[in-house]
Amino acid sequence: MLRTVLTAALALLAAPAFANDSVAELGTGGLILSRSDAVAMxxxxxxxxxxxxxxxxxxxNNTDKDVSAIVAFPMPDIEGDPNEMPAIPEAQSDNFLGFEVTIDGVDAKPQLEQKAFALGIDITADLKAQNVPLYxxxxxxxxxxxxxxxxxxxDWENRGIIIEDTADDGSGMQTTYAPFWQLRSTYWWRSTFPANKAVHVSHRYKPSVxxxxxxSFYYxxxxxxxxxxxxxxxxxxDAFENAVRKAAKENPDGYPKYFESRIAYILTTGGNWASGSIGNFKLTIDKGNAKNLVSFCGDNVRKVGPTTFELTAKDFYPEHDIDILLLEPSDNGGNGG
Structure with a gap:
């Protein structure tokens, strides 16, 4: 996994963080329904x-008639810039988040819709004509x-589809062409919601961390x-910041011996069903290791395990996205919080 490589690489670095030693997370969310007037969550x-x-x-479906709808899972857009490589869990796959979905316990086979753009212009046909993968x-x-x-x-270089990329491949500096287009990907499928019945839909993927x-905020x-x-x-x-101060004092260099991990979850796109709110909402965040520090926004958050935190709400309307900050000890030491 790319994350494993990223973790190892970041652990080797100890200077204050600047743009050239940071990898961007890709914000990802949940499902979107094409028809929301009859289907409640x-x-x-x-x-x-x-x-x-x-x-x-x-x-x-709270009506007396079956409802047919398209259910979509928008993947995060990817910018093909060799100088701004985002964190991608499945680096060689069109399904770069490893997305999977089940409906009432049965594996679904969603279709993948992909389009490529350069300067906002659809260049999908150009790439396919030259047998160039969109990813x-x-x-x-x-x-x-x-x-x-x-x-x-x-022609493609002039149109902003590709750029020249010069790097040392081990045999000296070499110049090649690199993708510079934007990829938009959406998984989707048609689903029927039977009259006056519940439908259980589950999906999973690997987050872009x-x-x-x-x-980057204390030195x-x-x-x-x-x-x-x-x-x-x-x-x-205060508790989170005090833990950072303590870690800095324990390091002779005066820097907290942590590296950052960040996860972005887009929750606000999900409010497109009949009531606009979620009857019962539960959020569980697992920081992964008891020694990690974690911080995120939320009301009435409870710690329910050594690494897990929980938030529950009724008639919940998603007004804000979820951004999670993890500080992981770079020397496998440090204090959890």
Missing amino acids: ESEDLFISPEKVTVDYVFR PFGDAAKAALAKLPKAVAE GGTSSV EGKFQGQYGTYKTRYCMD
Whole structure:
């Protein structure tokens, strides 16, 4: 998994974090229904950890007629920029999050819709005409670009579809063409919601976990850098900040010996069903290791296990997305919180 490689790489770095040692997370959410006037969401059980995201839904058609609808799972957009590689769990696959779904316990086979864009212009047909895969970060796309006719490559470079990328491959500096297009991917399927019945839909995937090589909001003995942004985004409280201060004091260099991991879950796109709210909502966040520090926004959050935190609500309306900050000890030490 890419995350394993990322974790090992970040653990080797100990300087204050800047843009060139940070990997961006891709915000991902849940399911969207094409028809929402007849189908209500009775419950949603959402579990988020660095290793997996699982969501269990109970939908109910409260009318006297069966309802047919398209159910979609929008994958996060990917920008094909060799200088801004995001965190991708399945780096060689169109299904780069390892998405799976079941309906009433039976595996579903959703269709994958993909489009490629450059400067907002649909260039899907251009790529297919040259047998270039739409997924920009796979080895197959790079191999296909290497075979482009010179005239096509020059045209694509002028149109912002590809760019030249110069790097040392072990035999000296080499210049190749790299993808620069944007990929939009959506899994979707047709589903029938029987009259006056509940339908159980479950899906899971591997989250895109962003990372930074050290704590980007505390260095030189004080909170600074990204502190203001992080304070708002992750609701860092006194206990969390005190743990960071303590870790910094325990390090002779004065820096907290942690690296950051970040997960973004888009919850607000999910409010598209009959009532607009979720009858029973449950969120469980697992920080992965008891020594990790975790911070996220939420009301009435309870710690229910050594690494797990829980939030429950009735008639819940998703007004805010979920952003999770994890600080993981870079030396396998540190104190949990």
